[in-house]
Amino acid sequence: MLIAVILSAQCTDARVNLTTPALFAAYPTPQAMAAAPLRTLERLIRSCGFFRMKSKNIKAASRALVERFNGRVPRTMEELLQLPGVGRKTANVILATAYDQGAIAVDTHVLRVASRLGLARARTPAKVEQQLSRVVPQAQWGQVAHWLIFHGRQICHARKPECLRCVVVDLCPSAKRFLRVTSGRTKG
Ligand code: SF4
Structure with a gap:
């Protein structure tokens, strides 16, 4: 590994x-x-x-x-x-x-999706790791990065997040901003 x-x-x-x-x-x-x-x-x-x-x-x-x-x-x-x-x-x-030690690995998807969801606001991986460890229960530290990475790859893309298909759209503080952009594009 x-x-x-x-x-x-x-x-x-x-x-x-x-x-x-x-x-x-x-x-x-x-x-x-x-x-x-x-x-x-x-x-x-x-x-x-x-x-x-x-x-x-x-x-x-x-x-x-x-x-x-x-x-x-x-x-x-x-x-x-x-x-x-x-x-x-x-x-x-x-x-x-x-080693199943419950660590949080922060990559570019985790940085982006955690920030959009309001789970972490810092800009560096080390600080985002700290912030996530405060809001995510310790039992889920080993999985949270996998969830955020999967979500980032499938739905919350860097350039065009698919908020209309997103299961956490009602909880996401960034959704309105992206949906406004999408509806502006559609109208235009
Ligand atoms: S609502 Fe949009 S910005 Fe928020 S997590 Fe879902 S896809 Fe990402």
Whole structure:
């Protein structure tokens, strides 16, 4: 999962899922990944974009796992952030999904949809994470990012949110603004 999340930056989940089988078949352990030739890694992950940087990070993160964490992905934010290529969002995805620790991973969809729904007003992922953790019950921290991401992809698009199809339109403080724009366009 750690490697898949590193690959997923600026890349679709579908593309990552097409890439990982051959990658993991070739290098099935952190030890093997750490020893992999950089050029081979680049060739295997090329279609995911930013393949040079991602290859370096995957190799360096694997080496760090072997040298500092006994070949296992650590379970704390502080330790995860020590791994090359791992930022706060990646660490939260690992903590929430792999270790069921109830962390909130904030990406561009979460930032946008949380703001439109009035759940968080900050502009940086770290602050939005804090604000969401205050308004969302802790038992749902692991799921809330998935819900917001899904909603952002399916309905609350960045450029043209489909408020008329939205199940939370009656609760959303941004709906009126977008519906006004839509009706203005329709009239025009
Ligand atoms: S009502 Fe519109 S802006 Fe609000 S969450 Fe739904 S789609 Fe997004």
